[in-house]
Amino acid sequence: MKCVQISILARIYGNVNADETIGNRITIKKMYDEQGNIYPFVSARAIKYAIRQRLREKGFEIDPFYKEGEQLKDSGKPWKYVDNDIFGYLVPQKGQEKSRRRTAPVSISYFKSIRNTPISTDFAGRFPRENGSPNIFEVEVADIIGRINVLMYEYIGRPSKYDNEEWENTISEEERRRRIEAFLEILLIERFVLPKRANSLNIPEYFFATIVLSESGPLPIYDFIDYKIVDGKIVADIDLLKNLIELLKNVNTKKSVHIIDYKDSIPKNFDEELKPATIYRRDEIRRVINLIRNWL
DSSP: OOEEEEEEEEEEEEOOSEEEEETTEEEEOEEEOTTOOEEEEEOHHHHHHHHHHHHHHTTOOOOOOEEETTEEEOOOOTTTOHHHHHSOEEEOOSTTSOOEEEOOSEEEOOEEESSOOOOEEEEEEEOOSSSSOOEEEEEEEEEEEEEEEEEEETTTTSOOTTOSSOOSSOOOHHHHHHHHHHHHIIIIIIOOOOSSOSSOOOOOEEEEEEEEEESSSOOSOGGGOOEEEETTEEEEOHHHHHHHHHHHHTSOSOEEEEEEESSSOSOGGGTTTTTTSEEEEGGGHHHHHHHHHHHO
């Protein structure tokens, strides 16, 4: 099955995905390893929520959910609601009936810090307009440099063998391509405004993205996306990218490798060394989107 794998190295600062409030402190979502290192992250659910909101702004219909008792449920209409199509759904059924479901053709990972990342505390407060005591609280913040990984299968806009029900309606090839293009525009050009915020603006700062088009399923690309700091600047780990390209040369499948360089993270003198990968600069992103849309 055709698929597109995208891995983006990016940076976000702040409390971009609040976890819980402990006392007067708003914590940030984070993971720990066995050495006690801290890896703050943004959940895939938060990223999908942001993408849904942007798709709505682009004129697509988004599943409003329906209420059954006290429970909100997916509508399960991928021909009508773009998020049911792209991100899948699960509609539980009563009794012995099988649940209606669609396995998502687009999977999105956590946006997780690659390195151990210190957590800082930002003090904030609400101050009365007139006389009175201020309400002081703390907010955990972090400077997160991490990866977001995306996997896109070719059955966007189409029923698949992973669905356990027939579609009531089909959509045109033009609408299917429109959905693919809109999703890629949000992911690669517009990015997304993360939802867990009050008056701050959290938009990821992209450094570079690696994209692999494969005709026979996913390939092991995600572990090869990393960075180094050279003269105070974040740059791609070129040695890892070379290793990835060399590995893919030995994979017996049709595939192509494309790299978007957003912030001059890949010095131009490495373009030849990274062949057969194609390097695109930030003013060429539309070419990549058209390539993926037409290929899928």
